[in-house]
Amino acid sequence: MFIYNFSGSIQMVKDVLIIGAGISGLIAGRKLQERGMTVQLLEKSRGPGGRMSTRWMEDGKIDHGAQFFSARTSSFQEVVDEWVSLGVAKCWFGEGVRKDGGGRSYCGVPYMNAIPRLLAQELDIKTHWTAERLVFQEGVWHVSSKEGEIVKGRSLLITSPVPQTLAILERSSLSLSHEDEVLLSSIKYGSCFAVFGWLDKAPAIPAPGLLEQPNEDIARIIDNVQKGITTRPSVTIHASASFTSRHLDEERVVVGERLLEAAAEYLSSMDRETMRVHRWLYSRPKQTVDGDGFLQLKGSGPLYVAGDGFASPTVEGAVLSGLSVADVIYADTQD
Ligand SMILES: Cc1cc2nc3c(=O)[nH]c(=O)nc-3n(C[C@H](O)[C@H](O)[C@H](O)COP(=O)(O)OP(=O)(O)OC[C@H]3O[C@@H](n4cnc5c(N)ncnc54)[C@H](O)[C@@H]3O)c2cc1C
Numbered sequence: 001m002f003i004y005n006f007s008g009s010i011q012m013v014k015d016v017l018i019i020g021a022g023i024s025g026l027i028a029g030r031k032l033q034e035r036g037m038t039v040q041l042l043e044k045s046r047g048p049g050g051r052m053s054t055r056w057m058e059d060g061k062i063d064h065g066a067q068f069f070s071a072r073t074s075s076f077q078e079v080v081d082e083w084v085s086l087g088v089a090k091c092w093f094g095e096g097v098r099k100d101g102g103g104r105s106y107c108g109v110p111y112m113n114a115i116p117r118l119l120a121q122e123l124d125i126k127t128h129w130t131a132e133r134l135v136f137q138e139g140v141w142h143v144s145s146k147e148g149e150i151v152k153g154r155s156l157l158i159t160s161p162v163p164q165t166l167a168i169l170e171r172s173s174l175s176l177s178h179e180d181e182v183l184l185s186s187i188k189y190g191s192c193f194a195v196f197g198w199l200d201k202a203p204a205i206p207a208p209g210l211l212e213q214p215n216e217d218i219a220r221i222i223d224n225v226q227k228g229i230t231t232r233p234s235v236t237i238h239a240s241a242s243f244t245s246r247h248l249d250e251e252r253v254v255v256g257e258r259l260l261e262a263a264a265e266y267l268s269s270m271d272r273e274t275m276r277v278h279r280w281l282y283s284r285p286k287q288t289v290d291g292d293g294f295l296q297l298k299g300s301g302p303l304y305v306a307g308d309g310f311a312s313p314t315v316e317g318a319v320l321s322g323l324s325v326a327d328v329i330y331a332d333t334q335d
Helices: 023-034 074-085 116-121 163-172 178-185 241-248 254-260 314-332
Strands: 003-004 011-012 015-020 040-041 054-057 060-063 088-091 105-108 131-137 140-145 150-158 187-199 210-215 220-223 234-239 274-284 295-296 304-307
Touching: 003 241, 015 140, 023 040, 023 241, 023 314, 040 150, 054 187, 054 274, 054 295, 060 234, 074 105, 105 140, 105 178, 131 163, 140 234, 150 314, 163 178, 163 274, 178 295, 187 254, 234 241, 234 254, 241 254, 295 314, 304 314
Parallel strands: 015 040, 015 150, 150 304
Antiparallel strands: 003 011, 054 060, 088 105, 131 140, 140 150, 187 234, 187 274, 210 220, 220 234, 295 304
């Protein structure tokens, strides 16, 4: 189906528009495209990956979002095995390392964002494209960007963290059923500061390079050399939930200094020129919705919401959510 826009050029109506090119949006997009559907992803950041994020630094790349993932289900283990065989993931460590008892844990190769980058390769993704408003008109979704560009599709999937999804729905004046509104509003996220940068010598982190909850301010410290993603000594520090909520609105550089002080026992000095502090406002859902891994919103055209908030607060949850919503979107279009 083609539609002429006002400038007279032809604009294609895609089968599916996906807001968010994090791992759930990418997995869903790939699966729908493999089944012959036309898909357009819309991503507000400069590249795909969302919270599976890596910062390009002088002298190397450092992961500052998700650090590792495990497979609790055979469906996700199959996905992970494929990533390993394609050379974008490896087993970082086995059982008995993590405090939560989590089993074998994997990381991206050569860095976490390599996984979403590989998945993105054959997908049509508009980056630096923030979805502002949604309108369903004459059987077609019209999604407009901050800059006023409009893309069109018959089905719409939103995979942003749920508070951001609610903000898009609110800006669009789309009325939700009471049940959907209560459910979406119940998904709350924790925040997390990440501090990372180069050190002058190796940190005192035991093998295999992960130290969890050494004190009440720190959730984990990762030695990136032991993890195998940098050759120059470097760490990524994730703050605890209580530290993050106490310092949420403080200046980044002050937060960085506080966390380095909390980690001082384990680190030599960090090069302050390269120290980076990132605030993940929506780090991981504190509780998720039990169900099918996604929600189909009632009341307008085909509109689905998915992501880790609808499964489990992990890479695995986001992948399983993307897989199940893709199945349903495809099945719904075959009716
Ligand atoms: C600090 C941290 C540590 C973590 N540690 C682990 C861990 O150890 N193990 C584990 O398994 N998981 C971990 N996670 C969680 C894991 O990263 C997430 O569960 C998973 O990546 C979520 O994927 P997603 O696709 O659901 O969402 P996201 O990755 O958030 O993707 C959503 C995308 O939507 C985009 N977006 C938002 N609004 C708009 C808009 N208006 N228009 C266009 N695009 C938009 C965002 O830019 C983003 O790219 C961690 C996360 C963080 C932040």
